[in-house]
Amino acid sequence: MKIDVLTLFPEMFQPVFQTSILKKAAEKEAVQYRVINFRDYSSNKHKTVDDYPYGGGVGMVLKPQPVFDAIEDLTKEETKKPRIILMCPQGETYTQKKAEQFAKEDHLIFICGHYEGYDERIRSHVVTDEISIGDYVLTGGELASMVVIDSVVRLLPGVLGKEASHELDSFSTGLLEHPHYTRPAEYKGYKVPDVLLSGNHEKIEQWRSKESLRRTFERRPDLLDKYELSEQQKIWLKEIENEKN
Template identity: 45%
Template sequence: MKFDIVTIFPEMVEAGLAGGVVGRARARGVLDVAVHDLRTFTTDRHRTVDDVPFGGGPGMVLKPEPLFEAVDWVRAHRGAPDAVLLPSPQGPRLTHREAVRLSGLEHIVVLCGRYEGVDERVREALATEELSIGDYVLSGGELPALVILDVVGRLTAGVVGDARSVEEDSFARGVLDYPHYTRPADFRGMRIPEVLLSGHHAEIERWRKREALRRTSARRPDLLATATLDEEERAILEALETRPGT
């Protein structure tokens, strides 16, 4: 899968790609990630990427010319992207379902905004969609770009070592993840559930399903309306609803 990230702070994005599963996947060539300095696509001696807003107001606005030039360069040298994303609090929320959809694409460009935002013509004629990572405002689009890259990239085959880690993640089937424990079995008087030491794989699997559903019901009950549950999970959920202490 191919990503192109356009930013005025390429070193910030590169630092975020230096480690972790996405960084290792990039080093192995499983993910093709190119980071572009927006100032490279300016034409004046000062490499200007922003200007004052028409009509007045605080802050600066990213100019349209460098952003359009950057995407034109990507099209010419890296191929036509399937999507040009603009991280923005005005876009729909990035969810696991959206990440799965995006992971089916071959090539994504992410435009990182800054200051008061980008010229509206970038939204209208360049970005194919906007995405929000939450109802808050950040200083720029670099952190959202890294979030998008991580969330989408890890769904690509070969990025995560064990595919089950992705399949069993929270939200993958519409339920939260079950609790995880590792050694020691007893830490400061806190002992792990005995079933995990039993070696009985069927019982362990049932415990994990029950705890995932219990956690989802308590913390994110809204997810259960669209969750993909098997017959055993539906029975467990019914028992939890009728006998909460089950």
Template identity: 65%
Template sequence: MRVDVLTLFPEMFDGVFGSSILGKAQDKGIIRLNAVNFRDYSGNKHHMVDDTPYGGGGGMVLKPEPIFNAVESLLESDPPQQGQGESLRPPRIILMCPQGETFTQKKAEELAREDRLIFICGHYEGYDERIREHLVTDELSIGDYVLTGGELPAMVVIDSVARLLPGVLGNETSAITDSFSTGLLEYPHYTRPAQFRDHKVPDILLSGHHANVADWRRREALRRTWQRRPDLLEHAELSAKDLKWLAEIKLEQQ
């Protein structure tokens, strides 16, 4: 996968792209990460990328020219590749914006199937509407709050997507059992020592009985989801056994 980020502050991505999981993924050649300063594509001698809004009002609005020019330059220099028997697939061009679709694990899994993503990170009051209407394919938000720019949200989305790519995580089952991947919150984890101060690891996890351990983990995932995010249960795929356990969990809490 190739990921390009259009930003006025490419230096913000140096540590993120070069460290931890993302750094290792690049070293393995699984993903290519590239931060581009779209001020370089302003097309004017003063390198202005924003202007006052038509109709008046406070703040500054990002102009369409730098964004369009930067995206088109990226596509011309490295166009989508056509594999054997495959049609050309254009990249997803993603606008990070508080008005966008709320980012979820399901969206991360969808984006992880793409070959190329281009993120647009804005600052100031907002974007010229023509960027939304005629360039981007997706608008994403990481929550109902406003930040000073789209860089931090883009980092969140990129990290979430990258860890789903084959070969990125050391244990391929980790992403599958993560919270939200199964529709539920993840079950509790324990490691050595078996007893720390006065707190013991549940006996069942020390039993070596894999089927019982699997049942315990599923039941605890149901318990944690019901206690912390009961809204998730409305859309989760629950078996008859899950429903029985859930009923028992609810009775225990009464």
């Protein structure tokens, strides 16, 4: 996968792309990162990328020309249009399903804005996806794009140690992930559930499935509204509900 980032602050990305899983992914040649300062594409002699909004108002708006020219340059040799992602608080709320969708692409381009907003022609004629990571406003799209990139890259084949490492993550299955424990079996009087020490893998998987359902019911019951429960899960859910009464 190729990942290009258009930003006015390229220095923000170097420590992120040179650390942990994102660095290992590049070393394994699963992904190639390019960080581009789209100020370099400004046709203005002062290299300005923003201007006052038509009609008046507070703040500055990113001009279309530098972004249009940058995208044209990055895609001039491609026959298939990449996913061009605008990080924006007005966008679609980001989910694990969206991450899985992006992970199937060959090329992603992220546009990180600043100031008051984007010229609407960028949204209308360049962008394929508008993404928000939550109902709050950041000073720019850089941090948000890092979140999305991290969530996508870890899904690429061969990036994590085991292919199944991400398949049981919270939200990947539609439910929150079950609790985890490690050594010691008892710490300050707090014990690991006996079933996890039993060596009975069938019972362990049943426990994990039920606890995943319990955690979802307790913390994100809204996820159950669109999740198709198996007959066994329906029985477990009734037991969990009865425990709360």
